[in-house]
Amino acid sequence: SYFCYxxxxxxxxxxxxxxxxxxxxxxxxxxxxSWPNVVLCFLGxxxxxxxxxxxxxxxxFTCFVCVGQVxxxxxxxxxxxxxxxxxxxxxxxGGESLAVAQNTYAVSWFKGKELNLVFGLQLSMARIGSxxxxxxxxxxxxxxxxxxxxxxxxxxxxxxxxxxxxxxLSLCCAFALAYLDQRAERILHKDQGKTGxxxxxxxIKDFSLPLWLIFIICVCYYVVVFPFIGLGxxxxxxxxxxxxxxxxxxxxxxxxxxxxxxxLFGLLVDKTGKNIIWVLCAxxxxxxxxxxxxxxxxxxxxxxxxxxxxxxxLACALWPMVAFLVPEHQLGTAYGFMQxxxxxxxxxxxxxxxxxLDTRGYLFLEVFFIxxxxxxxxxxxxxxxxxxxxxxxxxxxxxxxxxxxxSHTE
Amino acid sequence: xxxxxxxxxxxxxxxxSPMLLLSLxxxxxxxxxxxxxxxxxxxxxxxxxxxxxxxxxIQAVGTxxxxxxxxxxxxxxxxxxxxxNTSHSVLHINWTRLLSPEPEGGLTVLPMxxxxxxxxLIFTRLLxxxxxxxxxxxxxxxxxxxxxxxxxxxxxxxxxxxxxTLSATFQGHPKDDPTGAFANxxxxxxxxxxxxSGRPARPPRxxxxxxxxxxxxxxxxxxxxxxxxxxxxxxxxxxxxxxCGRIQEQHSIDDEYAPAVFQLDQLLxxxxxxxxxxxxxxxFSQEQAGRASALSCQASPLHPTxxxxxxxxxxxxxxxxxxxxxxxFSLTFGASTGPxxxxxxxxxxSMLLGVGPPPVDALSPLILGIMAVALGTPxxxxxxxxxxxxxxxxxxxxxxSIN
Numbered sequence: 001s002y003f004c005y006x007x008x009x010x011x012x013x014x015x016x017x018x019x020x021x022x023x024x025x026x027x028x029x030x031x032x033x034s035w036p037n038v039v040l041c042f043l044g045x046x047x048x049x050x051x052x053x054x055x056x057x058x059x060x061f062t063c064f065v066c067v068g069q070v071x072x073x074x075x076x077x078x079x080x081x082x083x084x085x086x087x088x089x090x091x092x093x094g095g096e097s098l099a100v101a102q103n104t105y106a107v108s109w110f111k112g113k114e115l116n117l118v119f120g121l122q123l124s125m126a127r128i129g130s131x132x133x134x135x136x137x138x139x140x141x142x143x144x145x146x147x148x149x150x151x152x153x154x155x156x157x158x159x160x161x162x163x164x165x166x167x168x169l170s171l172c173c174a175f176a177l178a179y180l181d182q183r184a185e186r187i188l189h190k191d192q193g194k195t196g197x198x199x200x201x202x203x204i205k206d207f208s209l210p211l212w213l214i215f216i217i218c219v220c221y222y223v224v225v226f227p228f229i230g231l232g233x234x235x236x237x238x239x240x241x242x243x244x245x246x247x248x249x250x251x252x253x254x255x256x257x258x259x260x261x262x263x264l265f266g267l268l269v270d271k272t273g274k275n276i277i278w279v280l281c282a283x284x285x286x287x288x289x290x291x292x293x294x295x296x297x298x299x300x301x302x303x304x305x306x307x308x309x310x311x312x313x314l315a316c317a318l319w320p321m322v323a324f325l326v327p328e329h330q331l332g333t334a335y336g337f338m339q340x341x342x343x344x345x346x347x348x349x350x351x352x353x354x355x356x357l358d359t360r361g362y363l364f365l366e367v368f369f370i371x372x373x374x375x376x377x378x379x380x381x382x383x384x385x386x387x388x389x390x391x392x393x394x395x396x397x398x399x400x401x402x403x404x405x406x407s408h409t410e
Numbered sequence: 411x412x413x414x415x416x417x418x419x420x421x422x423x424x425x426x427s428p429m430l431l432l433s434l435x436x437x438x439x440x441x442x443x444x445x446x447x448x449x450x451x452x453x454x455x456x457x458x459x460x461x462x463x464x465x466x467x468i469q470a471v472g473t474x475x476x477x478x479x480x481x482x483x484x485x486x487x488x489x490x491x492x493x494x495n496t497s498h499s500v501l502h503i504n505w506t507r508l509l510s511p512e513p514e515g516g517l518t519v520l521p522m523x524x525x526x527x528x529x530x531l532i533f534t535r536l537l538x539x540x541x542x543x544x545x546x547x548x549x550x551x552x553x554x555x556x557x558x559x560x561x562x563x564x565x566x567x568x569x570x571x572x573x574x575t576l577s578a579t580f581q582g583h584p585k586d587d588p589t590g591a592f593a594n595x596x597x598x599x600x601x602x603x604x605x606x607s608g609r610p611a612r613p614p615r616x617x618x619x620x621x622x623x624x625x626x627x628x629x630x631x632x633x634x635x636x637x638x639x640x641x642x643x644x645x646x647x648x649x650x651x652x653x654c655g656r657i658q659e660q661h662s663i664d665d666e667y668a669p670a671v672f673q674l675d676q677l678l679x680x681x682x683x684x685x686x687x688x689x690x691x692x693x694f695s696q697e698q699a700g701r702a703s704a705l706s707c708q709a710s711p712l713h714p715t716x717x718x719x720x721x722x723x724x725x726x727x728x729x730x731x732x733x734x735x736x737x738x739f740s741l742t743f744g745a746s747t748g749p750x751x752x753x754x755x756x757x758x759x760s761m762l763l764g765v766g767p768p769p770v771d772a773l774s775p776l777i778l779g780i781m782a783v784a785l786g787t788p789x790x791x792x793x794x795x796x797x798x799x800x801x802x803x804x805x806x807x808x809x810x811s812i813n
Contacts, residue, residue: 016702017747017748017749020702021702022700022701022702023701234670235670238665238670238671238672239663239665239672294663295663296663297661297663357669357670357701358669358700358701358702359669360666360669361664361665361666361667361668361669361670361671362665362669362670362672363663363664363665363666363777364666364777367777367780367781367784368780370780370781370784371780371783371784373784374784374785374787374788375784377788378787378788378791381788381791381792381795382791382795384795385791385795385796385798385799388799389799389802
């Protein structure tokens with residue numbers, strides 16, 4: 001599914017040319033993916049726990065992903081942009097919830113063992129999927145264009161349909177997993193996996209100021225990474241004169257880097273603690289990298305590599321902080337809410353980014369992104385100050401944390 | 411946008427350091443512009459009994475200089491630009507000479523010793539290429555026979571003269587059109603002068619000054635000879651020496667006014683004091699000029715051309731006398747894939763023509779403002795918060811020591 005998430009980015013110029021749409025409309029493809037997830041992040045866990053069970057949950061969500069991708073591709077074949085949007089919507093329904101199901105499988109199989117490593121590896125696999133997509137789809141399109149003899153909506157549709165084959169593969173895996181899980185249950189008398197996330201909307205009013213600051217950081221930070229990558233390819237072609245292939249490669253380098261670096265940074269943050277400082281580093285690095293992209297003609301490889309490192313570091317340092325702030329029974333709500341508003345932010349900013357690009361160009365878009373990052377930076381600084389003033393535990397080093405734990409148990 | 415002192419150098423050679431960026435954030439870069447801020451601009455169509463009204467004289471009077479632009483479609487569309495160092499210079503037209511087969515001396519600017527700079531541009535041909543056959547021929551493809559713009563018949567410009575916007579339009583179609591390609595089509599040259607510096611609302615939104623004129627070339631409704639025909643235009647300038655110079659391609663970071671176009675092309679006419687032609691390498695395939703209809707624009711290198719292989723312009727000959735050496739280049743619009751003329755049978759491209767150093771873009775105040783706020787606020791909060799925390803800690807430690 002991650003392979004198909006960034007299908008539009010990999011084929012941006014082809015989509016815009018064949019479907020005759022401007023960038024604003026193109027970015028709607030991403031927005032439509034995000035809309036259902038604003039709600040579903042709350043419900044995904046619930047549906048898996050109470051309604052479908054994990055095996056059927058995974059299978060059903062994978063079906064959504066497949067159907068969505070097929071509708072998306074048909075939209076291309078029939079030259080109907082609204083159908084493509086519908087496809088992305090259905091795809092979105094399946095996409096994020098499938099991630100929840102994956103996590104649940106991981107928890108149920110690896111609980112108390114190498115869970116962090118498994119999560120790291122999962123993220124790596126997802127990023128590898130995105131990377132392969134970025135570099136493969138353009139090539140696939142040109143092959144199909146050659147064999148059909150002309151470029152057009154049909155070519156686009158067929159390309160997307162072939163890309164959708166990977167979704168069928170996902171579906172097979174979901175069935176296989178369900179079978180294996182059932183067998184494991186029979187043999188080992190193990191419980192079916194539960195997400196353990198009971199989400200109560202009323203918990204939101206109990207969220208503290210630092211938690212809200214973390215949410216702001218999360219939204220402001222992710223919107224400068226994903227929508228930017230969605231629009232990045234053409235930027236590298238136009239501004240830096242890169243070929244289509246090289247532009248795809250630069251654009252995907254963020255994912256390439258985050259694949260191996262996520263587990264490493266996870267380990268680093270685990271060993272040292274001091275989460276706020278790491279987040280501060282990540283946000284500052286991102287700011288620098290966007291400044292480089294906006295105001296210099298330096299080779300974008302430098303800026304994109306920095307962005308990749310910063311992105312991996314942030315993911316490792318930001319998300320665990322929530323766990324220090326929220327009592328365990330509210331953890332589900334907090335994470336669900338965080339993902340929801342992240343998706344909401346992505347949906348809105350995707351549309352705004354497309355509009356800015358069409359009317360004011362890439363420089364202004366970059367300045368807008370710099371504004372978002374600096375809002376994130378402002379929140380980090382505030383978080384640090386508030387945490388410091390209240391004597392909070394977010395910025396403890398690991399040793400301090402262990403001392404705390406000991407003093408608690410004593 | 412180039413933040414180096416010298417305005418004519420490209421970005422590749424003068425990437426700014428972060429320090430430079432910082433100073434840019436603190437103060438808007440001053441224009442390296444030496445011309446006059448405002449000019450008294452007047453448009454007139456000088457007439458002569460029985461002559462077609464296709465000569466436009468733009469006179470831009472400043473405090474101690476006057477610019478004359480003489481646009482004409484006697485022969486192919488052409489412009490003669492003359493800069494003088496007095497506010498009293500006048501254009502003198504000897505119509506009998508100008509309309510005769512030997513027009514030398516038909517056009518003069520008096521007093522003659524006030525002339526500081528003069529140059530000319532001639533738009534000689536409309537080119538058409540078969541964009542599809544790129545595999546066999548190199549881009550833009552196999553050329554069709556070109557349309558000579560000297561063989562066009564042009565409208566009477568008095569009707570299209572707008573003194574309020576300081577603009578006028580020359581519209582024409584081939585005199586002899588056996589295939590009927592231009593039955594519903596025309597080629598238009600819209601000329602606009604400016605009294606002060608500014609930026610038009612329509613992309614590519616080139617920055618203009620009172621020393622410049624904008625030309626917008628529009629091809630509408632003509633039937634192309636191939637399914638995916640690419641059009642182009644051939645431009646000639648006066649050859650000044652043995653070599654023709656070259657078109658400078660300036661790369662910039664700023665695409666605020668022309669989204670996704672990071673390049674500005676310019677050609678300097680003559681040595682200092684000089685004139686210039688400046689354009690963004692972008693054309694539009696719809697009247698609604700935007701990113702969706704943007705076409706790329708390729709310029710060929712300048713090459714020397716002898717007079718006899720070009721259609722002759724009477725106004726250029728009238729001012730400069732018989733010239734042997736010209737430099738020509740051609741511009742082609744679009745590529746065989748992507749949007750093109752064939753979408754709506756519409757193509758428009760604009761350029762700026764002027765005297766003195768070309769205008770240089772600077773970052774807009776809006777961008778500088780956002781950057782200042784975006785970088786300033788977190789810094790200030792960090793500073794302020796740090797101070798407060800430091801004071802509080804000091805305070806509490808004093809308190810503890812008393813305790």
